Every structure is written in structure tokens, then in C-alpha cells.
Amino acid sequence: xxxxxxxxxxxxxxxxxxxxxxxxxxxxxxxxxxxxxxxxxxxxxxxxxxxxxxxxxxxxxxxxxxxxxxxxxxxxxxxxxxxxxxxxxxxxxxxxxxxxxxxxxxxxxxxxxxx
Amino acid sequence: xxxxxxxxxxxxxxxxxxxxxxxxxxxxxxxxxxxxxxxxxxxxxxxxxxxxxxxxxxxxxxxxxxxxxxxxxxxxxxxxxxxxxxxxxxxxxxxxxxxxxxxxxxxxxxxxxxxxxxxxxxxxxxxxxxxxxxxxxxxxxxxxxxxxxxxxxxxxxxxxxxxxxxxxxxxxxxxxxxxxxxxxxxxxxxxxxxxxxxxxxxxxxxxxxxxxxxxxxxxxx
Numbered sequence: 001x002x003x004x005x006x007x008x009x010x011x012x013x014x015x016x017x018x019x020x021x022x023x024x025x026x027x028x029x030x031x032x033x034x035x036x037x038x039x040x041x042x043x044x045x046x047x048x049x050x051x052x053x054x055x056x057x058x059x060x061x062x063x064x065x066x067x068x069x070x071x072x073x074x075x076x077x078x079x080x081x082x083x084x085x086x087x088x089x090x091x092x093x094x095x096x097x098x099x100x101x102x103x104x105x106x107x108x109x110x111x112x113x114x115x
Numbered sequence: 116x117x118x119x120x121x122x123x124x125x126x127x128x129x130x131x132x133x134x135x136x137x138x139x140x141x142x143x144x145x146x147x148x149x150x151x152x153x154x155x156x157x158x159x160x161x162x163x164x165x166x167x168x169x170x171x172x173x174x175x176x177x178x179x180x181x182x183x184x185x186x187x188x189x190x191x192x193x194x195x196x197x198x199x200x201x202x203x204x205x206x207x208x209x210x211x212x213x214x215x216x217x218x219x220x221x222x223x224x225x226x227x228x229x230x231x232x233x234x235x236x237x238x239x240x241x242x243x244x245x246x247x248x249x250x251x252x253x254x255x256x257x258x259x260x261x262x263x264x265x266x267x268x269x270x271x272x273x274x275x276x277x278x279x280x281x282x283x284x285x286x287x288x289x290x291x292x293x294x295x296x297x298x299x300x301x302x303x304x305x306x307x308x309x310x311x312x313x314x315x316x317x318x319x320x321x322x323x324x325x326x327x328x329x330x331x332x333x334x335x336x
Contacts, residue, residue: 002211002212002213002243002244002247005211006129006130006247009130009132010129012132013125013127013129013131017125017127021123027120030122030125031129035273036246036272036273036276036277037247037273038243038244038245038247038273038277039247085272085273085276085306086269086272086305086306087305087306088276088305088306088307088308089305089308096304096305096308096309097308098307098308098309098310100276106128106129106130106247107126107127107128107129108125108126108127108129109124109125109126110122110123110124110125110126111122111123111125112120112121112122113120113121113122113123114118114119114120114121
């Protein structure tokens with residue numbers, strides 16, 4: 001359970017962005033989370049709600065966009081989805097594919113500002 | 116005043132600070148010529164025994180290994196590792212379930228990296244949280260003991276996917292617990308295609324030479 005540390009890091013990143021942009025009010029923080037980031041979105045939302053208390057983000061929503069796993073399939077020679085996290089094989093041809101293109105993301109993608 | 120929110124693109128990695136510290140560590144390790152391996156596993160899968168054996172074997176070959184070990188509350192693991200005569204540093208994480216790059220950086224403070232050939236970082240016993248944090252290591256090992264069952268990789272795909280090498284530990288007990296090696300290997304390949312797998316016993320020494328040879332082949336000259 002490390003979602004609280006992650007939530008604090010999100011607020012830190014958002015705080016830096018606010019400062020850089022001259023202190024606008026933030027309505028929402030958009031987060032992109034991959035299944036391989038090691039973060040559970042539901043747990044992160046709870047942790048975020050705790051972490052934002054008594055900060056300038058107390059009323060700021062967290063919007064999570066889940067990013068699907070994408071690999072480079074050596075046989076198709078193209079970016080493909082995999083069957084599941086338990087089965088890293090190309091959905092098109094079934095070839096095991098190790099090269100990860102997306103799925104580890106944990107990034108603040110955007111913010112909704114009121115200026 | 117316009118009250119309609121405006122969406123601005125940010126695109127910033129949440130763990131950027133950790134990643135920057137990890138990248139700086141990796142550069143320092145490379146400059147100092149030290150090869151760094153980290154170990155993750157569930158509690159009780161044999162990280163400390165494996166590491167103690169590794170340190171002892173490397174010392175016997177005249178190499179200069181050291182270890183940094185993370186634990187929630189005790190320094191028992193550091194005391195065990197110190198029996199190998201290698202320098203050992205304990206990081207007590209309190210309630211934190213994983214190591215972060217800055218903790219490793221602080222732990223290394225008293226050491227001169229040039230005096231080392233190998234550094235091992237033993238993470239807190241946890242198969243979930245450590246997967247998110249880069250520690251600047253060159254090689255990440257995930258350990259799985261035969262007593263844990265063959266399906267661990269399927270239950271914790273994220274940590275297995277973040278690792279470079281899987282180590283099946285306590286292999287001397289495989290028969291007694293009816294451990295199905297090929298099922299375990301198939302599960303590892305399913306979550307991390309192409310990952311190399313070592314089978315070891317810290318007790319009998321089985322597989323340890325292969326591991327030491329692998330380390331020696333990675334050592335910067």
C-alpha cells in the first residue's frame with residue numbers, strides 16, 4: 001500500500017505546475033495510470049482524498065484515465081494489445097511479446113484550471 | 116472572471132523526482148565501476164539467505180561486494196549479512212513498504228563507491244509496492260521460493276514484469292513440496308516473455324556458481 005506516497009507526489013507535481021502558471025485555481029487533476037504502474041486506481045482515489053485535505057487542492061477532483069498495455073509484437077512487427085497482464089502474448093497472433101510500449105504510465109496528463 | 120475551466124496539458128511523470136535520483140545514482144555507479152543488483156520478493160522467500168551466500172562467495176573470489184538492506188523495523192537482516200564480512204548498511208523504513216532512490220542515496224553516503232565491485236540492494240519484502248520505484252540498479256531480481264507455489268507470477272504480474280531475472284529459491288525443497296518447475300517457468304514466461312530464470316538453493320549451494328558467473332560477466336572492467 002504505497003498509494004498515499006503516490007498521492008502526495010501527485011499534489012507535489014500539481015503544486016509546482018500551479019506555481020509555474022501564476023497560481024490559478026485547479027478544478028481537476030487528470031492522471032494517466034497503466035496497469036503495470038503498480039498503482040491501484042481505487043486505492044489511489046481514497047489516498048488522494050486524504051492527502052488533499054487542508055491543502056489548496058481540498059476541492060480538486062482527481063480524474064483517472066486507465067492506459068491499456070501495448071507491446072511491440074516481433075511477429076506482426078507492430079504495436080499490439082496483449083491478452084492480459086497474466087498473458088503477455090499478442091492478441092492478433094499469440095506470439096509472446098516482451099517489449100512494452102505502454103502500460104507503466106503514472107503521469108499527471110492535464111489539469112483543469114480556473115483563471 | 117471566466118469560471119469555465121480550461122484544460123491544460125501537463126504530461127509529467129508523478130515519480131519524476133525518484134526517477135531523477137535513480138538516474139543520478141545509475142550514473143555514479145557506472146562512473147565508479149560498480150555493478151548494482153536489487154532483490155525483490157515476498158517476505159520469507161529467502162532474499163537474505165541468498166544474499167549472504169552471494170556476498171560470501173564473492174568475497175572468497177577476492178571481489179568487493181556490499182549490501183544495502185531495507186526492512187520495516189529490525190536490523191536482523193543486516194546482522195545476518197554482516198557475517199559475510201562485506202560492508203552492510205541497514206535502511207529501516209518504518210511503515211514504508213518499499214525503498215525509494217533517495218533512501219539508497221543516503222545509505223551510500225559513508226561509502227566510497229570506487230572501493231566496491233558489486234552493490235546489492237535488498238528491498239523490503241513486498242511484491243506490490245517496490246515495482247513502482249527505480250533504484251538506479253542495473254539488474255532487478257525477483258525471487259520466488261518453491262514453498263510459495265507456482266502461480267505467484269500470475270498473482271503479481273507487475274513486479275515480475277518489472278524484473279530482469281527470476282530466481283527460484285529453496286530449490287532443495289522442490290520435491291518435498293511437490294513444486295512444479297515447468298509450471299512456474301511457464302507462468303514466469305507468460306507475464307514476462309524471455310526473462311531468464313535461475314534455480315538456486317542457498318542451503319546446498321545449487322545454482323550459486325551459475326549466479327556468480329553471471330555477476331562476474333556483468334562486472335565492469
